[in-house]
Every structure is written in structure tokens, then in C-alpha cells.
Amino acid sequence: MKHTPILLEESVKSLISNTNGLYLDCTFGRGGHTKKILEKLSSEGQLISFDLDDAAMEVAKNIDHKNFKFIKTNFSQIDDYVEDDSLSGVLIDCGVSSPQLDEPERGFSFQTKGPLDMRFNQKQKLTCKDIIENFSEKQIATILWKYGEEKESRRIAKLIVKKREQNAIENTLILAEIIKTAKTIKTKKHPATKSFQALRIAVNSEFENLKTCLDRIKDKLTKSGKLVIISFHSLEDRIAKQTFKPKINFHEKNLPLIHEDVSDKFKISKIIYPSQEEISMNPRARSARMRIIEKL
Structure with missing residues (x-):
């Protein structure tokens, strides 16, 4: 686009x-x-x-x-x-x-399958995958609330940790589906909007x-x-x-x-x-x- x-x-x-x-x-x-x-x-x-x-x-x-x-x-x-x-x-x-949003390989979009990346600077070490795989439930919840004002941050973080213990969360679509499953509050926006925003902001120290x-x-x-x-x-x-x-x-x-x-x-x-x-x-x-x- x-x-x-x-x-x-x-x-x-x-x-x-x-x-x-x-x-x-x-x-x-x-x-x-x-x-x-x-x-x-x-x-x-x-x-x-x-x-x-x-x-x-x-x-x-x-x-x-x-x-x-x-x-x-x-x-x-x-x-x-x-x-x-x-x-x-x-x-x-x-x-x-x-273009960044629409390039699946950048990992910014919850609507297309891509890696959990989200880095603006491709040489940077920290990726979204690192946060999803390695951060504690409390740390993930804090990111979702602090940077996305996600009201259900704790529910989402809890389910992310539960799911990653069962299977690797390998791409953006899997993560978006987990977030959607955790959400109980229905809005016009996609359920993963605030969480993806928060993760992107955290990855890049925006x-x-x-x-x-x-x-x-x-x-x-x-x-x-x-x-x-x-x-x-x-x-x-x-x-x-x-x-x-x-x-x-x-x-x-x-x-x-x-x-x-x-x-x-x-x-x-x-x-x-x-x-x-x-x-x-x-x-x-x-x-x-x-x-x-x-x-x-």
C-alpha cells in the first residue's frame, strides 16, 4: 500500500x-x-x-x-x-x-501472518518474540497496560503465558488469536489493536x-x-x-x-x-x- x-x-x-x-x-x-x-x-x-x-x-x-x-x-x-x-x-x-504495517515480515500487523518482530531498527536485538517468550506474566501485563491502556492486560498476559507453556507462539496471527480469546470486552476495533500497539512501543522504546x-x-x-x-x-x-x-x-x-x-x-x-x-x-x-x- x-x-x-x-x-x-x-x-x-x-x-x-x-x-x-x-x-x-x-x-x-x-x-x-x-x-x-x-x-x-x-x-x-x-x-x-x-x-x-x-x-x-x-x-x-x-x-x-x-x-x-x-x-x-x-x-x-x-x-x-x-x-x-x-x-x-x-x-x-x-x-x-x-508500508511497514503492510509488510508481513516486519511483524507489525495482526491481520497478516508474520514473525514476532516489530523492530524499527533491524539491527536491534530485542524483538516482540523475546517479550512474548521470555517476559514474566506481570511484565507483559504492565507493557499492555502502560503502553496500550489495555483494560484486560492481566487476562491477556495470563493466557499468553499459559499458551506459550503448551506450544511456541510462532507468529502474529497466533498471538492475535490468543489476545482475541482472552478479551471479554467487545469494541469496534480489532481485539488485538491495543496489545500490538503496546508491544511495538515497548520493543522500540518509543x-x-x-x-x-x-x-x-x-x-x-x-x-x-x-x-x-x-x-x-x-x-x-x-x-x-x-x-x-x-x-x-x-x-x-x-x-x-x-x-x-x-x-x-x-x-x-x-x-x-x-x-x-x-x-x-x-x-x-x-x-x-x-x-x-x-x-x-
């Missing part, structure tokens, strides 16, 4: 205020946002894009632009490549690209890396620089809000707030959602939400 970037026009329009500036696309994916950003920049504007995925790197090789640079790295390593006070804007798309990246972006943005972040569930959005909301310190109780007590001043927009038209054309957009965070 062709990957269609979600909120493409809205995100790039919100991102670029200085066409001569330096921009960072933290999540290249299949290059949709990167290409659109390059279209909007002047001959002086520059763009750096990050991604860990080998397939993303191959796509990036086909972008012939003198002011574009692709770096194969995790966005948590931003300090290694970007100077403080240098970025006019940063884009983060927390979603998994459609929240830890996102928090590290966001903390470092504070110093990388110029004054009036913007972060545009597209997230796909409340957990990611919460991390962004908590990272950039004003931190107020009172030296003594009931004393009035003074100017120096507010650190890292950022303006956080309300959530922007995809249009109904976009959702009808791309159902994966239905859970997307976008925030714009501006450094004041």
Missing part, C-alpha cells in the same frame, strides 16, 4: 514560518512530509531528516536536493547532529508508515525516545521556532503536553509568581484533527491528532 502522510498540508503549513530556515523531520518514514517541506523552502532553506529504518534510507537516496540531508539515526540522538538555537521548525509524526527527543528540542529551536507533532493516541500527546507546559516553582507557599519562576516558555495549540474528507480517504487518519508548539 502507498503511504499517505496524514495531515500533510496542515502540518507543513503550520511548520514553516521562515523559508530560509533550517528544519528537521524527525520521522522520515517514506518521505511524504520531507518532500512537501522541501517544496516550500527557498534556495537558502535546509532540511535534515532522521529515520532508523533501512527502507526509509533507500527512499531518501532518491531525493536529489542540495539542501537536504538524511541521517540514519533515532531522533533521541538529536544532540549529535543539531546545534542549539538552530532550528526554525521540527516535525514529528509518531505513526508507523503504511515513549522513552520521544521524551528524550522532546526535552532536547527545547534548546534546539530558535525563538518563534515551532514543533509540529502528529500523534495517534493520548499517551503520546500527553508526553508532548507535559514536556512543554510551563513549569512553575514557588519558593514559599502563597507568594506571588515572579517572572523568573516560569521556565521554557512555549505556546501549545489546541488539538487539530484530520478532516472527515481525509478520514474517509485514509481510515488510518481517524485516530490522528496534531499540536503546534511554538517557542516564545
Whole structure:
């Protein structure tokens, strides 16, 4: 399936205020946002894009632009490549690209048979298989609850451990069926949706890396620089809000707030959602939400 970037026009329009500036696309994916950003920049504007995925790197090789640079790295390593006070804007798309979801051998999908992999970085050691085979019932339940907000995390973890003692859980379809069997709460979504999300996040340390990246972006943005972040569930959005909301310190109780007590001043927009038209054309957009965070 062709990957269609979600909120493409809205995100790039919100991102670029200085066409001569330096921009960072933290999540290249299949290059949709990167290409659109390059279209909007002047001959002086520059763009750096990050991604860990080998397939993303191959796509990036086909972008012939003198002011574009692709770096194969995790966005948590931003300090290694970007100077403080240098970025006019940063884009983060927390979603998994459609080609990754649709390639059975990557193990992201509960709808096609594939290995229990789920790694963004194919050189990384930890896989979903390691978690399913070796983690304790309590550890698995914690992952499902913490990263997927799965209400039946304990039931699912208990059945996974029971089933793996009987036979090896060899692929994504077997795992999805176990999860479906354990679930008692019926919803419109596939029963394995939240669990697969949680396992993917755990395998790739997604929240830890996102928090590290966001903390470092504070110093990388110029004054009036913007972060545009597209997230796909409340957990990611919460991390962004908590990272950039004003931190107020009172030296003594009931004393009035003074100017120096507010650190890292950022303006956080309300959530922007995809249009109904976009959702009808791309159902994966239905859970997307976008925030714009501006450094004041």
C-alpha cells in the first residue's frame, strides 16, 4: 500500500514560518512530509531528516536536493547532529508508515501472518518474540497496560503465558488469536489493536525516545521556532503536553509568581484533527491528532 502522510498540508503549513530556515523531520518514514517541506523552502532553506529504518534510507537516496540531508539515526540522538538555537521548525509524526504495517515480515500487523518482530531498527536485538517468550506474566501485563491502556492486560498476559507453556507462539496471527480469546470486552476495533500497539512501543522504546527527543528540542529551536507533532493516541500527546507546559516553582507557599519562576516558555495549540474528507480517504487518519508548539 502507498503511504499517505496524514495531515500533510496542515502540518507543513503550520511548520514553516521562515523559508530560509533550517528544519528537521524527525520521522522520515517514506518521505511524504520531507518532500512537501522541501517544496516550500527557498534556495537558502535546509532540511535534515532522521529515520532508523533501512527502507526509509533507500527512499531518501532518491531525493536529489542540495539542501537536504538524511541521517540514519533515532531522533533521541538529536544532540549529535543539531546545534542549539538552530532550528526554525521540527516535525514529528509518531505513526508507523503504511508500508511497514503492510509488510508481513516486519511483524507489525495482526491481520497478516508474520514473525514476532516489530523492530524499527533491524539491527536491534530485542524483538516482540523475546517479550512474548521470555517476559514474566506481570511484565507483559504492565507493557499492555502502560503502553496500550489495555483494560484486560492481566487476562491477556495470563493466557499468553499459559499458551506459550503448551506450544511456541510462532507468529502474529497466533498471538492475535490468543489476545482475541482472552478479551471479554467487545469494541469496534480489532481485539488485538491495543496489545500490538503496546508491544511495538515497548520493543522500540518509543515513549522513552520521544521524551528524550522532546526535552532536547527545547534548546534546539530558535525563538518563534515551532514543533509540529502528529500523534495517534493520548499517551503520546500527553508526553508532548507535559514536556512543554510551563513549569512553575514557588519558593514559599502563597507568594506571588515572579517572572523568573516560569521556565521554557512555549505556546501549545489546541488539538487539530484530520478532516472527515481525509478520514474517509485514509481510515488510518481517524485516530490522528496534531499540536503546534511554538517557542516564545
